Amino acid sequence: MLMNWGGRLPVNVTDSSKINQMQLSKSLLSGFKLLLNGLLTLTVVFCFTTLILLIAGAPPLAAYYHIFKGSLGSWITFGHVVKTWIPLTLCSTGLIYTFRIGLWNIGVEGQIMMGAVFSTAMLRWGADWNQPFGVIGLAYGAGISGGAMWAIIAGFLKTKGGVNEIFAGLGLNFVAQGLILWLIFGPWRRPGVASMSGTEPFPYELWLSNWPGLRIAPAGLALAIGAIFLTALILKYTRIGLNLKAIGNNAQAARLFGLNPKHHMLLAMLFAGGLAGLAGNIQVTGIYHRLLPAISSNYGYLALMVVMLANYNIWAAPLVAFFFACLNVGSIQLPMALRLDSSLSGVIQGSLVLATLAVQAWRVKRNK
Amino acid sequence: MPTLHFIATTMISDLNLTILFASVIAGAAPVVIAAIGETITEKAGIINLSLDGTILLSAMTAFAVAYETDSLLLGFGAAGIVGACVAGIVALFSIYLGQSQVAVGFVLTLMCRDLAYFLGNPYSRLQGPQASPLPLPFLKEIPFLGTVFCNHNLPVYLSLALIFISWQYIYRTSYGLKLRSVGENPEASFVRGINPRKIQLTYALCGGFLVGISGAVFSLAIKPGWGRPQGAEGVGWIALALVIFGGWHPIRAAAGAYFFSFLQVIGIHAQTWLPNAPAQVFQVAPFPLMIFTLVLMHLAQKEAVLNWTEEKAWLRTLIRMFSGTAPQSLGKTEISN
Numbered sequence: 001m002l003m004n005w006g007g008r009l010p011v012n013v014t015d016s017s018k019i020n021q022m023q024l025s026k027s028l029l030s031g032f033k034l035l036l037n038g039l040l041t042l043t044v045v046f047c048f049t050t051l052i053l054l055i056a057g058a059p060p061l062a063a064y065y066h067i068f069k070g071s072l073g074s075w076i077t078f079g080h081v082v083k084t085w086i087p088l089t090l091c092s093t094g095l096i097y098t099f100r101i102g103l104w105n106i107g108v109e110g111q112i113m114m115g116a117v118f119s120t121a122m123l124r125w126g127a128d129w130n131q132p133f134g135v136i137g138l139a140y141g142a143g144i145s146g147g148a149m150w151a152i153i154a155g156f157l158k159t160k161g162g163v164n165e166i167f168a169g170l171g172l173n174f175v176a177q178g179l180i181l182w183l184i185f186g187p188w189r190r191p192g193v194a195s196m197s198g199t200e201p202f203p204y205e206l207w208l209s210n211w212p213g214l215r216i217a218p219a220g221l222a223l224a225i226g227a228i229f230l231t232a233l234i235l236k237y238t239r240i241g242l243n244l245k246a247i248g249n250n251a252q253a254a255r256l257f258g259l260n261p262k263h264h265m266l267l268a269m270l271f272a273g274g275l276a277g278l279a280g281n282i283q284v285t286g287i288y289h290r291l292l293p294a295i296s297s298n299y300g301y302l303a304l305m306v307v308m309l310a311n312y313n314i315w316a317a318p319l320v321a322f323f324f325a326c327l328n329v330g331s332i333q334l335p336m337a338l339r340l341d342s343s344l345s346g347v348i349q350g351s352l353v354l355a356t357l358a359v360q361a362w363r364v365k366r367n368k
Numbered sequence: 369m370p371t372l373h374f375i376a377t378t379m380i381s382d383l384n385l386t387i388l389f390a391s392v393i394a395g396a397a398p399v400v401i402a403a404i405g406e407t408i409t410e411k412a413g414i415i416n417l418s419l420d421g422t423i424l425l426s427a428m429t430a431f432a433v434a435y436e437t438d439s440l441l442l443g444f445g446a447a448g449i450v451g452a453c454v455a456g457i458v459a460l461f462s463i464y465l466g467q468s469q470v471a472v473g474f475v476l477t478l479m480c481r482d483l484a485y486f487l488g489n490p491y492s493r494l495q496g497p498q499a500s501p502l503p504l505p506f507l508k509e510i511p512f513l514g515t516v517f518c519n520h521n522l523p524v525y526l527s528l529a530l531i532f533i534s535w536q537y538i539y540r541t542s543y544g545l546k547l548r549s550v551g552e553n554p555e556a557s558f559v560r561g562i563n564p565r566k567i568q569l570t571y572a573l574c575g576g577f578l579v580g581i582s583g584a585v586f587s588l589a590i591k592p593g594w595g596r597p598q599g600a601e602g603v604g605w606i607a608l609a610l611v612i613f614g615g616w617h618p619i620r621a622a623a624g625a626y627f628f629s630f631l632q633v634i635g636i637h638a639q640t641w642l643p644n645a646p647a648q649v650f651q652v653a654p655f656p657l658m659i660f661t662l663v664l665m666h667l668a669q670k671e672a673v674l675n676w677t678e679e680k681a682w683l684r685t686l687i688r689m690f691s692g693t694a695p696q697s698l699g700k701t702e703i704s705n
Contacts, residue, residue: 052483052486052487055487056486056487056489056490057490104470106474157659157662157663161659161662161663161666162662162663162665162666162667162669163659163662163663163666164662166417166470167608167609167612167658167659167662168659168662170605170609170655171609171655171656171658171659172655172659174602174605174652174655175652175655175656177652178651178652301474301478302478304474305475305478308471308475339489340486340489341485341486341488341489341596343481343482343483343485343486344482344486345482346478346479346481346482346483346486347479347482347483347486349478349479350475350476350478350479350482350483351479353475354457354461354472354475354476354479357461357465357467357471357472357475358461358465358467361461361465361466361467362465364466365465365466
């Protein structure tokens with residue numbers, strides 16, 4: 001090395017293969033450790049959930065069996081899983097942008113709701129135009145802009161008003177929930193009875209078309225998959241993606257480099273809000289065909305956990321989202337089959353994220 | 369808020385100012401206790417974001433324990449321990465594992481809520497024990513003030529006493545000074561011979577205990593019983609907002625709790641006076657107000673704004689009312705020790 005200091009480094013065939021071998025064994029080792037961590041996490045979560053089930057006086061194995069059968073047991077239940085996966089994935093991909101720049105966009109829940117509200121408004125407005133395709137198309141735009149608007153408000157409160165995005169987002173979530181309740185019981189109430197069952201369903205032409213039997217809207221599925229690839233592309237290959245990462249890692253240095261953190265925060269919020277708004281749109285046009293008080297189904301909060309468990313990785317997020325969707329759909333069987341509350345899925349999901357955080361941190365500590 | 373609904377519905381027929389204020393004091397009790405508990409935790413530099421779930425889980429525990437043992441005291445104790453345990457998890461993850469308090473607290477919020485619904489399922493819609501009214505002898509005879517302050521049950525008195533005690537403790541004792549110093553500058557405290565980790569863990573547990581008690585106040589006094597939904601949903605977020613609204617000061621946080629309790633009671637009345645007024649406006653009122661307060665607090669720290677308000681006396685008082693700063697080390701993890 002020293003002899004060649006001035007010139008080119010010698011590229012020796014045997015040397016490089018040695019390095020490759022070393023790298024391979026190193027990556028194998030780290031892969032093995034990763035597997036071990038995963039197994040440890042799963043064991044902890046399994047023990048915890050089993051303990052909770054035993055405390056509740058329920059047969060643990062039967063509960064797990066019903067969750068599995070209720071999610072992947074038949075084509076119909078699988079359809080329900082995909083229906084849950086679509087909005088969850090859309091929100092998760094959106095959150096990747098905001099997490100990348102270091103924002104905790106907890107307002108994603110309200111952004112779904114506003115997407116749903118704006119889509120409903122568009123569909124109600126255009127119901128008698130006799131242009132179903134045009135109206136559905138406009139409703140997509142309305143939903144995306146509704147979610148994006150709600151996110152931008154939180155973004156401005158953060159950048160201009162100095163309000164922490166967590167509290168701004170939370171506040172806006174409750175405001176959006178209040179707005180939906182007011183609409184359902186006020187201006188958009190059903191003729192006759194206003195109730196928690198929501199607004200009057202839209203005319204059939206305005207429903208997103210489904211695959212027969214499965215009740216999955218192909219348009220929604222395509223949009224979700226498209227969002228994953230587009231996000232991966234933007235984050236990996238465009239300047240915006242690089243900038244978001246740079247600011248998220250070190251805002252001070254990025255500013256000195258000539259990047260404007262505030263503009264990029266607003267941009268990230270715009271992406272996240274738009275995707276959440278799209279999820280809200282699909283909830284309205286593809287699944288419920290009306291506006292409900294619980295239109296967001298907690299998918300926003302759940303998506304935050306998905307992204308955390310996926311370690312903020314765009315390719316892992318859809319897989320985690322699928323697993324979470326299975327848990328959500330499968331646990332619906334629990335009240336009927338075992339007289340248990342369906343919230344078991346939330347307990348499993350939460351303990352999974354906590355155990356992962358703990359195992360990761362523990363490993364980092366030990367390696368120090 | 370659904371929590372106040374039952375109090376208010378009993379008094380819709382006649383709007384008596386005395387009863388109105390008494391119901392404001394009673395309805396705000398659990399929120400006051402939770403907000404003060406969270407203020408104490410945040411003063412030490414730990415954000416316990418899990419309040420909403422913790423309150424539900426402790427409310428469920430309180431009811432289940434009180435139902436099984438027929439002892440209110442055990443119910444309150446168990447709820448406090450549950451609250452302390454959840455806060456302890458947040459603190460341990462932050463202090464010893466260096467994980468984000470916000471992330472852990474958020475996951476715990478959702479998980480505790482689901483755990484409460486899951487484990488509380490067998491206890492839903494059961495008739496259980498509840499705190500009985502305990503009017504203070506002689507004091508309750510005082511006109512107006514007697515009914516407003518001295519004609520409640522024990523948890524309500526506790527909430528009133530706690531405001532004063534917590535203020536005294538934080539600002540008038542050496543323990544309180546240590547608590548605040550750790551929250552402001554853990555490194556400097558360490559140099560002065562204080563163990564920041566121990567202090568943070570201790571006050572996270574204390575604050576969590578109070579949050580747990582506030583859950584018990586719901587299921588054993590204010591809105592007796594357990595169910596899905598219990599009616600305490602969303603209260604944890606309001607308490608978190610109130611800590612900020614109060615500028616991390618226990619008395620101002622409590623004042624905020626009474627203000628919002630008042631808004632909600634008035635809101636229920638407004639519904640009867642103006643049937644067309646959307647009730648939802650009053651239910652979500654705390655949240656836009658919280659955001660507004662946060663913006664004002666931000667503006668109050670800007671020199672340009674201070675100069676601008678120099679000649680406008682009312683603006684200056686308004687801004688001064690809302691100024692307050694968070695403990696400097698709030699939310700930071702891994703204190704060098």
